[in-house]
Amino acid sequence: MSNTTTNDKKEHLYKILVIGELGTGKTSLIKRYVHNLYSPNYRATIGVDFALKVINWDANTLIRVQLWDIAGQERFYNMTRVYYKDAVGCFIVFDVTRASTFEAVIRWKNDLDSKVSLPDGSRIPCVLLANKCDLAKENLANNNEQMNEFCQDKGFVGWFETSAKDDINVEKASKFLISKILEKENAIRKDEEKQASDKLTLTNENKQENKKRCC
Amino acid sequence: MSDLPKDYDIIIVGTGLTESILAGALARIGKSVLHIDRNQFYGGEFASHTLNNLMEWSDKIKRYPDIENDREQNDKSCFKKCNNDLGKYYTEIEYSFSDLETQDKLLKLSRKFTLDLTPNIFYSRGQLIELLISSDVAKYCEFKMVSQILTLDRDGNVQKVPTSRSEVFKSNKLGMLEKRSMMQFVQAVLKDDNFNELIEPEQLQTISFRQLISNKKFPQIINDYLINAVAMCPNEKDNALKGLNDTKKFLTSVGRFGDSPFLYSMYGAGELPQCFCRMSAVFGAIYYLDMTIDKFHINSENRIESITTKNDKEEFKFNCKNLIIDSSYAPIDYFKSIDNLISHCILITDKTIYKNDDGLDHISLLFLPKMKDTDIYMIETSYASNCSPQGYFVVYLFCRNTRKTSRENFEKCIETFFNIGELDENKPNVLFSCFYSHIDSDYFVHELDKISNRPNNLHFVSGCQPKLDFDHHVEQAKKIFNDICPNDEFMPKPPDPEDIIFGDETENKNEISKETNQNETSE
Numbered sequence: 001m002s003n004t005t006t007n008d009k010k011e012h013l014y015k016i017l018v019i020g021e022l023g024t025g026k027t028s029l030i031k032r033y034v035h036n037l038y039s040p041n042y043r044a045t046i047g048v049d050f051a052l053k054v055i056n057w058d059a060n061t062l063i064r065v066q067l068w069d070i071a072g073q074e075r076f077y078n079m080t081r082v083y084y085k086d087a088v089g090c091f092i093v094f095d096v097t098r099a100s101t102f103e104a105v106i107r108w109k110n111d112l113d114s115k116v117s118l119p120d121g122s123r124i125p126c127v128l129l130a131n132k133c134d135l136a137k138e139n140l141a142n143n144n145e146q147m148n149e150f151c152q153d154k155g156f157v158g159w160f161e162t163s164a165k166d167d168i169n170v171e172k173a174s175k176f177l178i179s180k181i182l183e184k185e186n187a188i189r190k191d192e193e194k195q196a197s198d199k200l201t202l203t204n205e206n207k208q209e210n211k212k213r214c215c
Numbered sequence: 216m217s218d219l220p221k222d223y224d225i226i227i228v229g230t231g232l233t234e235s236i237l238a239g240a241l242a243r244i245g246k247s248v249l250h251i252d253r254n255q256f257y258g259g260e261f262a263s264h265t266l267n268n269l270m271e272w273s274d275k276i277k278r279y280p281d282i283e284n285d286r287e288q289n290d291k292s293c294f295k296k297c298n299n300d301l302g303k304y305y306t307e308i309e310y311s312f313s314d315l316e317t318q319d320k321l322l323k324l325s326r327k328f329t330l331d332l333t334p335n336i337f338y339s340r341g342q343l344i345e346l347l348i349s350s351d352v353a354k355y356c357e358f359k360m361v362s363q364i365l366t367l368d369r370d371g372n373v374q375k376v377p378t379s380r381s382e383v384f385k386s387n388k389l390g391m392l393e394k395r396s397m398m399q400f401v402q403a404v405l406k407d408d409n410f411n412e413l414i415e416p417e418q419l420q421t422i423s424f425r426q427l428i429s430n431k432k433f434p435q436i437i438n439d440y441l442i443n444a445v446a447m448c449p450n451e452k453d454n455a456l457k458g459l460n461d462t463k464k465f466l467t468s469v470g471r472f473g474d475s476p477f478l479y480s481m482y483g484a485g486e487l488p489q490c491f492c493r494m495s496a497v498f499g500a501i502y503y504l505d506m507t508i509d510k511f512h513i514n515s516e517n518r519i520e521s522i523t524t525k526n527d528k529e530e531f532k533f534n535c536k537n538l539i540i541d542s543s544y545a546p547i548d549y550f551k552s553i554d555n556l557i558s559h560c561i562l563i564t565d566k567t568i569y570k571n572d573d574g575l576d577h578i579s580l581l582f583l584p585k586m587k588d589t590d591i592y593m594i595e596t597s598y599a600s601n602c603s604p605q606g607y608f609v610v611y612l613f614c615r616n617t618r619k620t621s622r623e624n625f626e627k628c629i630e631t632f633f634n635i636g637e638l639d640e641n642k643p644n645v646l647f648s649c650f651y652s653h654i655d656s657d658y659f660v661h662e663l664d665k666i667s668n669r670p671n672n673l674h675f676v677s678g679c680q681p682k683l684d685f686d687h688h689v690e691q692a693k694k695i696f697n698d699i700c701p702n703d704e705f706m707p708k709p710p711d712p713e714d715i716i717f718g719d720e721t722e723n724k725n726e727i728s729k730e731t732n733q734n735e736t737s738e
Contacts, residue, residue, distance in 0.1 A: 047498055047709055071496035078504045080257060080489040080496070081482070082355045198360070199481065200472055202344065202353040 011062045014181055015050070015086050018069055019079075019108050020093035021101040025131040028164035029093065030067045033174055038165055055178070063178060077111055084116040088188055089181045090126040091173070096161070097135050109154055120187040125157045125180035127173055133161035134168065219501065222534045223249045225699065226522055228297075228508050229541025231259040232333075232685055233676040235488035236692035237539055238495035239352065240706045241699070248500035249533055250492065251524060253299060255505045257492055259541060260653070260678040261333045263485025266325040269561070269649060272332075273308045276301045294510045294523075295546035303550060304543040304656075307558075307621040310649035317646045321563065327604040329483040330561050330649075333679040334594050334611035336361050336580060337478045338464055339471035342689040343487075344478065350706040355490040359600050361477035363579040365569050366444040369435070371631070373569045373581070376444040379474040393434050400431065400441070405466055410459045424448040424458020442584075447683070449584035477683075479578045479594075482601050487685070494709070508544055511673075519670045537699050539674045542656045542663060549663055555655035556616035557681050560625045564608045566643035568595055568632050575599070580683075587627045589614040592683065608643065615681050621652040653678070657687075674698065 018026045031037045034051040050066040057063045068083065092108050094101040105128065113123050128151055151159050157180045160173040181188075224246040227234050234250070235257075242248045256262050264272055279302035298304075312318035321328075337344050337358075347353040364376040377383045383394055403412040410419070414427060424446055428438050442449050445465050448458040468476030480486050496502055509530065511522040521534045569579060576599035583591040591614040596602045603609050618624045629635060634642045656677035663675045674695045680687055696705055 049493075049497055071493070071499075078257075078502045080493045081486065082489050082493040085355075200358040200360070200478065202348050202356075202358065202472070202478075 009060055009062060011064070012182075012185075013064045013066070014088050014178070015066045015068060016089040016091065016177065016181075017084070017087045017112070018067055018091045018093065019112065020091075020129075021095070021098075021104045021108075024093045024095040024098075024101050025164050026091075026093050027069055029091070029129065029131060029162065029170060030069055032164040032167060032170050034067065036167075038167070057178070057182075065174075065178070077107065079111070079115070081115065084112070087116050087124055088118065088184070089177050090124055091129050091177065092126060092156075093129045093131050095132050096130050097132055106154060109156070113155070118184060118187045122184070122187060123155055125177060125184060126155070127177045127180075128156045128159035129173060130159060130161045132163060132165075134163040134166045219249075219503075219531075219533075220247070221532070223247045224535070225249075225537045225539060226251070226533060226535040227539045228252075228522075228544050229259050229676065230254075230257045230488055230492060230504070231261045231541050231676065231678055232488050232491075233688040233691045233695075234259075234539060234541055235491035235495070236346070236688065236706075237676075237695060238500055239350070239491040239498075240692065240696050242495040242498035242500040243350075243706055243709065244700065244703045245498075246700070248495060249535070250495065250500050250502050251506045251508060252504045253507055253544070257504070258332075258485045258488045260543070260656075261331075261485055261488050263329045263331045263483035266321060266328045266330065266563075266647070268325075269330045270310060273310055273649065273651065276305050276308055279303075294512045295548065296510045297508045297540075297544045298547050298550045299507055299509075299544075301543065303552070305651055305653045306556065308649075308651040309622065310647070313644065313646050321647055324604050324607070328563070328607075328609065329485070329600075329602040330609060331483045331485055331602075331611065332559070333484060334561075334596075334613070335484050335679075335685060336578075336594060336683060337480075338684050338686075339468035339476055339478055340464065341468070341684045342686040343684060346689050346706065347490075349708065350494070351708045351711075352490050352494050352706075355493055356486055357481040358472075358478040359481055359578055360473045360475045361479050361580050361594075362475055362575075362577045362599075363569060363571065364444055364475065364477070365579050365581040366439060367581070367583060367631075368439065373632075375569065375571070376440055378469050378476060382474065388436060390434075393437055396431075396433055397437050397440075400433070400437075401466060404459060404462050410455075413459070414455055419456040419459075420454050422455050423451050424453050424455050425451065427455040427458065443582055447582045447584075447590075449590065477580060479596065479600050498709070508540075511538065511546070513670050517668065517670050518672050537672045537674065538670075539676060539695060542659050542675050542677055543654075545659075545663055545675065549666060549669075551659075551662065553654045553659050553662070555658045556621075556652040557655050557679065558614055558616040558618075558621040558624045558652040559650070560610075560612040560621065560629075561647075561649045562610040562612075562629075562633070562645050563603070563647040564610055564633065564643035564645055565606070567597065567608055568593075568610070568643060576605075583628060586614075587618075587624065589617045589624060590681075591625065591628055592681065593628070593632075607646075613681050615655070616652050621650040625650070655680075 018030055020026055028038060030051050034053045050068045053065045055063045055065060070079065090112055092105055094105050109126065112126065116124060118124055147159055158176055160169045162169045162173055164170060225241050225248050227238050227248060227250045230250065230252040238248055238250045252259060279300045347356065364378055365373050366376050368374050374388065377386045383397060404410065406412060409416060425442055428441055446458040446461045448461055465476045472478065492502065506524050506526055509523045509525050512520050514520045519535065519538045521532050522538065524531050571577060576597040578597065578599055579595040581593040583593060591612055594611045596609045598605045612625050612628060614624055616624055632642065634644045657680055660675045660677040676691065693705055
């Protein structure tokens with residue numbers, strides 16, 4: 001998304017999508033990651049587009065991560081383009097206790113790749129999360145080799161077993177995805193320079209407002 | 216789908232602009248909203264398509280069966296069957312490529328084109344832009360300036376109209392005196408709302424804007440600028456008040472975001488309904504696309520109780536307190552054939568209609584008064600708005616239909632600007648063209664509202680109008696919102712996600728219950 005440099009410290013703003021079937025624990029993962037909270041009884045998130053986490057990546061880099069949860073459209077793959085727009089990374093989440101949520105992963109991945117790509121045309125880095133690994137598995141994610149092969153096949157940059165409840169691998173998976181996004185940094189920045197020059201986002205206090213207005 | 220809630224405050228059918236604004240406004244204040252569309256895509260009549268999808272869309276409409284046969288089902292009075300035949304709404308759809316080679320080339324670039332079914336541009340101070348800002352939905356969209364306002368001069372040449380003060384003074388088309396008289400007129404328009412310096416109050420509605428301007432004895436070129444490019448009120452029926460108000464809207468919009476009064480939505484106008492739908496979804500509305508609305512049920516108090524929808528396999532019934540419905544879904548026995556039509560044309564070309572020396576890609580507006588007895592709006596977009604690949608241009612034409620076919624309305628206009636028959640190297644070539652007309656749904660809704668036994672919790676919404684800007688839809692949405700929720704605020708600004716700190720209610724409750732448990736055990 002946008003990058004600014006102040007006093008040699010680089011700042012990045014990254015929009016990351018969190019998608020997957022209903023009840024796979026997307027909101028729990030976001031809350032665990034951003035607020036280090038867990039509760040078994042989340043309701044659908046009302047009124048909020050994204051959760052923000054600010055990360056001091058290294059001495060010279062500050063990263064603001066926007067995690068975009070999916071809203072009321074989620075049941076039926078009816079995402080608006082607005083949701084996908086400008087995303088630079090994605091988590092696809094399934095629930096290891098429900099095979100049907102794993103079967104839907106491919107559908108989500110296809111939808112993602114058909115609706116958004118990095119400015120240079122390449123696919124956005126996407127990490128597969130096998131969530132609820134604290135619970136009994138339905139013989140899905142317990143074969144590492146198969147999972148690696150699956151990710152290779154379907155174009156995931158990697159996969160992790162996670163548990164929002166027991167705080168397993170949530171931080172690690174995010175670090176991994178962000179490092180993959182940073183590798184793509186050049187592809188992302190190229191667009192900023194080329195296109196954004198005269199793009200307008202509207203706010204009430206526009207700089208031009210007080211300029212002479214007249215025919 | 217079986218796990219979907221069955222009861223809603225409001226069911227909205229169609230994801231066009233007015234419906235989407237309403238979905239956003241109603242979900243925002245906590246109403247439960249189910250929002251449905253018969254198409255797989257958002258926007259209905261307002262959608263933007265890739266080239267391939269536009270072709271699929273028109274092929275599909277041409278294939279719609281005549282559904283007169285379905286009428287026999289409609290004999291019970293407790294429900295009304297909805298129209299699902301878009302062939303009743305759209306007519307005269309056709310598209311073609313200039314040749315097979317071009318077709319192959321363009322189809323390979325299909326996804327780089329964003330083609331609007333309802334193209335439009337927005338006044339910087341129009342109601343839509345104001346609503347986007349006040350509701351914060353603006354954070355979802357991006358705009359570009361419409362960088363060239365063009366007009367066709369008396370010799371048939373395209374001229375760029377100066378819009379800012381500096382452009383007026385730089386213009387080599389205007390003499391010093393002309394510049395002064397134009398500036399004086401501009402200042403008088405901006406001075407007050409009654410236009411006292413320009414016209415007697417009793418004349419505001421009795422003389423035409425054209426008459427008012429010609430009374431001022433401006434040079435011809437200024438007359439043309441003011442009537443055709445600024446106010447866009449060339450007709451005898453456009454009174455002085457309308458012309459002056461439109462002039463004022465134009466002038467006050469200049470300078471808000473740049474030198475031009477108009478904005479164009481990046482990635483096309485089809486983005487706008489989606490922006491409102493996203494907001495609506497964030498506030499809990501449920502979206503279901505690709506869902507056919509079959510019929511709605513009316514109770515003994517003449518209120519709609521529920522609707523039945525169906526997909527390939529199943530039928531579902533949802534209850535609602537209010538139903539908002541795009542007029543193209545109106546029940547078959549309300550549906551009439553209407554003679555008032557609006558015609559559209561989409562062209563893909565290889566050159567711009569007005570070559571500027573700056574070498575940049577532009578977005579242009581050209582208003583063509585009385586082009587074959589109807590006023591035509593022309594919008595040309597380019598790579599500048601991300602709506603076409605570099606080197607290609609998309610031209611939209613729209614007008615009230617006064618002819619037999621949609622194509623006939625635009626024939627003269629296309630001959631004027633593009634290479635047809637005789638080759639002129641300076642003119643753009645038309646590589647692809649698509650024509651269609653549809654019912655003037657504003658007129659249709661007016662007719663629908665007159666139906667005497669219409670259920671009183673049923674609200675019809677109209678589609679696009681041959682006008683600039685979408686103000687009309689904002690007004691319509693506000694009116695229906697007010698009918699349903701007279702005491703609520705229309706789309707207040709939502710909290711900024713960066714300001715929200717999660718204090719989770721359920722978490723607290725759990726802790727409390729844990730504590731009480733502990734207390735109990737300790738006792």
